[in-house]
Amino acid sequence: MALKILNTIGCDMGITSEAYVRINNYNIDKVNGYINISYSTYFNEDNSKNTTLNNIMPIGMINGIPIKNIKIGDSMTIPLKKEITQKITTYQLEPIKKEVTREIDTTIDGVTTTGKTTSIETVMEEVPVVNESKISVPDMSILENVNVFQFCYEKLKEKLLLVFDNIIDC
Numbered sequence: 001m002a003l004k005i006l007n008t009i010g011c012d013m014g015i016t017s018e019a020y021v022r023i024n025n026y027n028i029d030k031v032n033g034y035i036n037i038s039y040s041t042y043f044n045e046d047n048s049k050n051t052t053l054n055n056i057m058p059i060g061m062i063n064g065i066p067i068k069n070i071k072i073g074d075s076m077t078i079p080l081k082k083e084i085t086q087k088i089t090t091y092q093l094e095p096i097k098k099e100v101t102r103e104i105d106t107t108i109d110g111v112t113t114t115g116k117t118t119s120i121e122t123v124m125e126e127v128p129v130v131n132e133s134k135i136s137v138p139d140m141s142i143l144e145n146v147n148v149f150q151f152c153y154e155k156l157k158e159k160l161l162l163v164f165d166n167i168i169d170c
Contacts, residue, residue: 003153005164006166006168016044019041020044020047023156033139034079035080037078041072043067071163081136081137083135087132097120098121098123
């Protein structure tokens with residue numbers, strides 16, 4: 001599996017219209033929620049097949065040596081996250097007007113009588129306050145029931161299509 005860029009591009013080894021991009025590996029970070037893809041780009045498909053330099057090659061041959069192009073790069077990171085709303089309840093003191101009833105004992109000529117008095121007072125009470133915030137959390141569900149390698153190629157192709165308009169799957 002690979003991608004071929006049919007646009008004419010310049011690279012450190014010259015000009016090609018058959019750049020061949022192949023994924024070397026991918027690493028999934030479940031804790032932080034991303035996939036890091038490492039890939040190599042070759043001058044053309046034939047040059048990608050001989051990845052050892054044990055053979056003596058004629059001058060100008062670049063078999064097995066990845067080329068470099070700043071627009072293509074050699075790695076990319078795909079976020080695997082979803083946004084959730086987090087609700088946090090805190091309590092804060094707020095002034096509240098409340099009707100307060102108190103018992104009052106009154107003594108007149110040695111006779112004690114009990115009565116009640118009602119008044120409106122401002123008191124401080126703890127009131128619940130719900131704060132909502134959006135946070136990103138890792139979400140591996142996008143990888144369920146899919147071929148991860150194929151998923152990585154699709155994302156790589158999406159990236160390359162932002163720069164090049166003529167890419168085919170190989």
